[in-house]
Amino acid sequence: MSRRARPRRRAVPRKAPPGPLRMLGGALAAIAAFAVVAIAWVMWTYGGPGPQAREGEVTTVVLPRGSGLSTIAGDLADAGVIRSRGLFMAAARLGGAAGSLKAGEYEFRSGTSMARVLRDIQAGRVVRHLVTVPEGWTSEMAWEAVHKAPVLTGEAPVPAEGTLLPDTYQVQRGDSRSTVIQRMAEAQDKLMADLWPKRQPGLPFDTPQEALTLASIVEKETGIAAERPRIAAVFVNRLRSGMRLESDPTIIYGVSKGRPLGRGILLSELNARTPWNTYQIDGLPPTPIANPGRAAIEAVLNPPTSDELFFVADGSGGHVFASTYPEHQRNVARWRQVERQKAAAAGAGR
Template sequence: MTRKRRLSRRAAGGGLIALGLAILLALAAVWTYVGPGPKAASGDATAVVLERGAGVGQIATALDDAGVIGSAGLFSLAARLTGAAAELKAGEYEFGSGASMASVLADIRAGKVIRRQITIPEGWTSGMVVEAVNAYPVLTGVADEPPEGSILPDTYQVRRGEDRAAVIQRMRDAHDELLAELWATRQPGLPISSPQQAVILASIVEKETGVASERPRVAAVFVNRLRTGMMLQSDPTIIYGITKGRPLGRGIRASELAGETPYNTYRITGLPPTPISNPGREALAAVLNPPKTDELYFVADGTGGHAFAATYEQHQANVARWRQIERDRAAGAGR
């Protein structure tokens, strides 16, 4: 065998070895990509927050540091080769223990983020709202209590690590945006001279009825009373003057009905100085576009709603029926 032939065979053998190694590396990479990933450090899943604006390299590093994937470089390469690199979405993700790199990439590309939300019910006070936000565990910082009536009740998406003050500000921005929109299309001739007065009246409407369909009718009663100079005579305003909107836990006493507070609409004419709650979209819309009625009174009707009346005589009859319902219920409870 000539020296040249021996060298040729060695080169061929080396090429086969290199090819074999390349195949093995490729198979290993494919297995790393589609096979089981690292086990979670604790529990059944690992949570990772991917920041807005992060590039594919930063995302890969964050996943690698969290122990979700086994190779940041391979993740970056796969993201580019599959076209996912420009479609990765920020947010909080939760990956099951042993999730494959392929499934991790697919989830981030599809934006399968953890949906966290805070629901603020209509009629909550600002104190109640800020307590709920400050108690939400995945947020950071401490939010101060905003002015009464400055928040729009709704369901808000939040993310892990978001500042609590920023969450409150989003609620306030939503309120301001909606109020500006409704104020611009308000009914002409209302006895309300400013958006803040609309919020004050809407906050009273919100607390007066738990029946959504009644809000416009209740709003119309109060608008009619303001037009005629009648006192609003709203029990929730008395309660706000006593507890700042917290449940009273009992009936209103005669001394409280006669009490001198800026919120006692049995003693003052017109609106109280501030809202008594955070009214929702429907209550705000109701006071700015109330139906045309001649009703001036309403009282509970025993079904959870109210009986409305245009005259004091009609109202007295409705009150008598309600008192009888109360007596019948008390008698039934005592048996």
Template sequence: MPQDARSRSRRRAPARRSRGPRVLLVAALLAVCALAGGWWLWAGPGPATKDMSIVVPEGATLSRAATDLEKAGAIHSRALFLCFAKLLGEGDSIRAGEYRIAPGTSARRILAMLQEGKTRQRLVTVPEGMPSILVAEALAKAPGLSGEARTPAEGSVLPDSYAYVRDEPRAAVLVRMQKAMTDYLAKAWSTRDKGLIVTTPREAIILASIVEKETGKPAERTTVAAVYANRLKAGMPLQADPTIIYPITKGKPLGRRILQSEVRAKNGYNTYTMRGLPEGPIANPGRASIDAVLHPAASKALYFVADGSGGHVFAETYAQHQANVAKWYAIRRARGEM
């Protein structure tokens, strides 16, 4: 080879060697960018733009869940989700159930939810004093439940908010409601005052259902319970208006005034035409009303009437009661209600 050619060859050699570090630098930068981008897709805001529900079936794999999440638009990439899950998911298995995915929830957070089993909690609420016919309707209307549930026995359900998961049987939720009442009543009965007029847990529930319907003021419950206990001890009729309504509507609102013919009606519930407790509860009483019956106030009152403020005024004698009734009528006349 001529000398000048060899010289040119030697001069070009360093140029070829210098490309190596540059290529490595570019590759490293690209890797860093790819990793940063992947991390952003993993830990940054997810693609969900609205609340969505994702159901993970019993026995479903992480791969199956990732497919469903991608189809629903909850994660950016199934492959990326599985990759980071295997690298950073600590190997925990996922749990079946319904999950609520809020807008922007990251893939990282979604995986944590699936592994922790933080399923979506749906609620069906039974307010204090709700009759069983309406409990059955509430269960029937509760979205996401399956099957049917019978109308429970009156007074067998403890008012509360009950959580359930999607596709849970309505009958199973009702069983929990009734077990809650059984458990609470047993505990409350074991700590009852001595010398009560009610002698069985069922009698306590019957009287508590009347107390529940007669007052919406928590502070009055024990005094209302005392009035009815005093009447029972004296052999007087309870004369509780809600007991007249129950046979007519099964506890639903009457929507009108009680008729005189209904006041005089004889049946197992009308406490105007019978003495003692009605034959059964007229609603599902709450904890406070049950406690009021089992721990009534130390009161000698035998009567009560509305006081115009949403509460009642109590009296020990009929003369006092008549005076209180006259005041109540005056309030109603002033309001244009009479």
């Protein structure tokens, strides 16, 4: 028997293993894809919206003095302000900001980008707190306001009366109380150094300290800005003529160191010979009775020309002025009538 011839199998060509160039190309493509993804992530993480909490929520971060870049980045990440501590550090180093980040208290709204966070800290856009010293406050009152500010640190002695400039001062968390009070004193020194050389010639006082003392009396006599120059002129005229100033606020200072009495002045207080009672002493008191503001100081250093020597309350919050004693007595009588009418109305309303 003849054997059937077996069909020949076709030879399947084997695939050649990829060559080195193809392998390199694939690797480069993978690296490029990874790089694109990485760059996109970096750009989004750095420049895009930061971590989102509740809309409008603000996160406060306090960066202590002496904090290095690593500590700052860690504090921001721990507070949820930035997503990546490492990326923040890298951006700060590459951008040249690593050595210029400023300590302090910062507030960041939810979603603030890392780029904005870095710019704010480099620029030192810290939270500013305010301490206000109104015109006419005593130095002890100002001292109390500074010591009640919870963001300030340390202790400070009560400054001398009349040595501070009333104003609203910006302070930072961690500032020392002694430094803030020193700023207030330096602000007044600077103001007096500017105003004293421009004073009117022939004034009846010789030193900036005496000017501040008289300005403090003017400050306490009226809360109406337009009246300060006129009241200053009355007191300057009285000093020039040798008359006593007879200012009620100087009596109060001798009794309560400037704290409101909450009542009228007693006859015994009027007659008490304290160092500040200008009904009992000649000339100026030994110290100011408050911290005068700029307007009161300017009024004393450049009072208007006037022959007025008296003033009394007019019943509406202001004063009525007079050049002669008889005229003043008539004004006082009218004021007494206003007082009686107010007392009667108060009694009827009970």
